[in-house]
Amino acid sequence: MKGKWAAGIPPRFFEWIIKGQLAISERPGGYARNHRKVRRHEEILWLRNEGFTRVVSLLPSTHNLHAYDEHGVVYSHVPFGPHDDPAVVLPELYSALKGWLADGERVLLHQEELNDRMMGVVGGYLRWSGLVPSGPKTIAVIEQILHRQMGPDGRQLVTLAPELRGHAPLSTL
Numbered sequence: 001m002k003g004k005w006a007a008g009i010p011p012r013f014f015e016w017i018i019k020g021q022l023a024i025s026e027r028p029g030g031y032a033r034n035h036r037k038v039r040r041h042e043e044i045l046w047l048r049n050e051g052f053t054r055v056v057s058l059l060p061s062t063h064n065l066h067a068y069d070e071h072g073v074v075y076s077h078v079p080f081g082p083h084d085d086p087a088v089v090l091p092e093l094y095s096a097l098k099g100w101l102a103d104g105e106r107v108l109l110h111q112e113e114l115n116d117r118m119m120g121v122v123g124g125y126l127r128w129s130g131l132v133p134s135g136p137k138t139i140a141v142i143e144q145i146l147h148r149q150m151g152p153d154g155r156q157l158v159t160l161a162p163e164l165r166g167h168a169p170l171s172t173l
C-alpha cells in the first residue's frame with residue numbers, strides 16, 4: 001500500500017482525553033450497520049502507526065477483537081453493556097487504565113459509538129483517578145474536549161465515580 005492511505009485514517013470521533021496517553025473513539029470500522037471491514041483495517045493501521053500500545057473494547061460482544069489480533073494490536077476486552085452494573089465493571093476498568101497509563105501505554109478506549117455513556121465512562125475515570133476534583137468540573141472538561149453535551153446517563157457515571165473501589169481523592173498519575 002502506498003500514498004496517504006498507507007498510514008491509515010483516524011477512527012471517527014477520535015479525541016484525546018489525556019493528551020498522548022488516553023483517547024476515545026467509536027469502534028474502529030464504524031458501528032452496527034455502518035461497519036466496514038476496509039475502514040476498520042485503515043483505522044487499525046492508523047492506531048498502530050500512531051503508537052497506540054493497547055485498544056480497550058467496552059463492547060458487550062467480541063466484535064473487532066479478531067481484527068486486532070490480525071494486525072498485531074494488543075487489546076483488552078472489558079464488556080460494559082447497557083445492563084451491566086457500573087459499580088462492578090468500572091472499578092476493574094479504571095484500575096486497569098491506571099496501571100496501563102502508569103506503565104507508559106498509549107490507550108484507545110472505544111464502545112460501539114461515541115455516546116453519552118462513553119462520555120460518562122471517561123469522565124468517571126478522570127473523577128475516580130483524582131485528575132479532576134469535582135463532578136461538575138469533570139462534566140465541563142469532557143463536554144469541552146468532545147464538543148457535545150453530556151446527558152443524564154453520562155452524568156450518573158461521573159457522579160458514581162468517587163464511590164467506586166479504588167477512588168483516589170488526589171491525582172496519582
